[in-house]
Amino acid sequence: MSKKQIKTTVNGVEHEILVDSTWTLLETLRDQLKLTGTKEGCSNGNCGACTVMVDGKSSCSCLVLAPEINGREVTTVEGLADHGHLTPVQDAFVEHSGLQCGFCTPGFMIATTALLNENPHPSENEIRLKLAGNLCRCTGYDKIVRSVQDAAERLSKA
Amino acid sequence: MPNFDYEAPTSLASALELLARAGENRPLAGGTDVIDQLKGNRRHADLVVDLKRVPELLTLESNGSGLRIGSAVSCTEVHKYTAEKGGFPALSESTELVGSVHIQNRASVGGNVCNAAPSADTIPSLLIHEAVAHTASASGGREIPLIDFFAGPGQSVLEKGEILKELVLPAPSNNTASTYLRFIPRNEMDIAVAGVGSLIEVDPSTKVVTKARIALASVAPTPVRAYAAEEFLEGIVIDAAAIDKTADLAVGSAVPITDVRGSAEYRKELIRVLTKRTLNICLERLA
Numbered sequence: 001m002s003k004k005q006i007k008t009t010v011n012g013v014e015h016e017i018l019v020d021s022t023w024t025l026l027e028t029l030r031d032q033l034k035l036t037g038t039k040e041g042c043s044n045g046n047c048g049a050c051t052v053m054v055d056g057k058s059s060c061s062c063l064v065l066a067p068e069i070n071g072r073e074v075t076t077v078e079g080l081a082d083h084g085h086l087t088p089v090q091d092a093f094v095e096h097s098g099l100q101c102g103f104c105t106p107g108f109m110i111a112t113t114a115l116l117n118e119n120p121h122p123s124e125n126e127i128r129l130k131l132a133g134n135l136c137r138c139t140g141y142d143k144i145v146r147s148v149q150d151a152a153e154r155l156s157k158a
Numbered sequence: 159m160p161n162f163d164y165e166a167p168t169s170l171a172s173a174l175e176l177l178a179r180a181g182e183n184r185p186l187a188g189g190t191d192v193i194d195q196l197k198g199n200r201r202h203a204d205l206v207v208d209l210k211r212v213p214e215l216l217t218l219e220s221n222g223s224g225l226r227i228g229s230a231v232s233c234t235e236v237h238k239y240t241a242e243k244g245g246f247p248a249l250s251e252s253t254e255l256v257g258s259v260h261i262q263n264r265a266s267v268g269g270n271v272c273n274a275a276p277s278a279d280t281i282p283s284l285l286i287h288e289a290v291a292h293t294a295s296a297s298g299g300r301e302i303p304l305i306d307f308f309a310g311p312g313q314s315v316l317e318k319g320e321i322l323k324e325l326v327l328p329a330p331s332n333n334t335a336s337t338y339l340r341f342i343p344r345n346e347m348d349i350a351v352a353g354v355g356s357l358i359e360v361d362p363s364t365k366v367v368t369k370a371r372i373a374l375a376s377v378a379p380t381p382v383r384a385y386a387a388e389e390f391l392e393g394i395v396i397d398a399a400a401i402d403k404t405a406d407l408a409v410g411s412a413v414p415i416t417d418v419r420g421s422a423e424y425r426k427e428l429i430r431v432l433t434k435r436t437l438n439i440c441l442e443r444l445a
Binding site for chain 2 (some may be wrong): 045057
């Protein structure tokens with residue numbers, strides 16, 4: 001085991017931290033930086049509960065080693081809202097009740113934000129395909145899809 | 159997670175030096191397979207060598223002679239590049255099938271190859287496009303036709319201290335079409351029960367097949383080529399009967415096992431159906 005000194009920007013804040021070479025980004029976010037919005041689900045890249053953005057790309061933080069983010073920018077669900085003002089994606093999920101228990105929601109927020117950055121006007125099929133890496137075990141997918149569709153509209157008007 | 163050290167070299171020479179050291183040293187590109195395997199004790203590492211900061215492994219370029227894909231280039235990048243530039247439709251399609259978007263953003267095509275899963279979605283596409291694996295090691299490197307790269311499930315012919323440097327694919331002619339299809343129980347995010355990649359090149363005036371390549375996933379200990387099916391197609395004009403016969407021959411190249419994802423018989427039937435479908439898609443694209 002070895003410790004690595006890394007510099008990383010998380011939600012716009014620079015951190016210089018010592019990480020264990022075997023920690024995942026998920027562990028560093030939750031246990032070290034206390035950003036517990038990012039959830040641990042399957043821990044093997046299937047469920048998407050731990051989705052964050054690394055340099056703007058949605059990624060499963062359970063499959064990223066903490067030292068890999070040296071010099072990279074990470075965005076978690078805590079980094080979306082601006083001083084308490086929710087983003088159009090977050091507003092749309094609230095409006096359409098795009099959540100039930102809420103455990104998958106941070107991952108869906110990040111995945112949706114990344115999707116709409118890439119493709120501002122996805123079709124329903126594209127939404128379902130591109131969000132297939134995020135599982136909702138309450139199975140409330142229709143409301144999630146409606147939330148994403150509405151978020152796309154809100155963003156196009158913003 | 160079991161113990162290991164981590165290094166992120168910034169040159170190929172230092173990556174190779176680290177990997178050649180005593181112990182079990184494992185290269186990491188996207189990490190989407192390796193990190194999960196380390197967590198589950200399915201692979202061991204004393205040292206993980208992150209290759210994503212090695213410029214020589216981040217090449218993604220094409221010219222008249224073909225396409226070069228550095229081993230650390232992500233599926234997302236390869237998908238976008240090939241979708242825009244054209245010429246390798248099967249590869250463009252299969253790089254969009256590997257796991258989820260979040261996986262594609264990190265997983266490299268080179269890693270999909272080196273992980274050597276018989277079910278790997280990008281491998282049939284690379285095989286039909288005649289990819290050559292260029293390796294690097296402290297003592298030099300080798301050029302290995304991709305079909306000779308696999309030694310068994312999860313095993314490649316890479317030796318200690320040797321890594322995949324890049325995949326080199328010759329530019330196909332304009333009269334070439336390719337595609338990859340897999341069968342999974344849902345529409346996305348699953349491991350292929352069986353997969354087929356097909357490439358055909360035809361003479362534009364006579365419609366005679368001048369080149370045929372068919373590769374199969376998840377039906378043998380390694381990805382395989384359906385040589386008998388390819389040989390049958392070359393030199394003929396494809397019609398419905400020829401497609402049926404080709405599908406029969408492709409099934410003959412499949413030696414699947416029965417497991418949780420499907421029975422051997424079911425997988426053979428999938429090869430038949432997917433071979434027909436991929437050939438029909440190629441023909442539509444050539445029309």
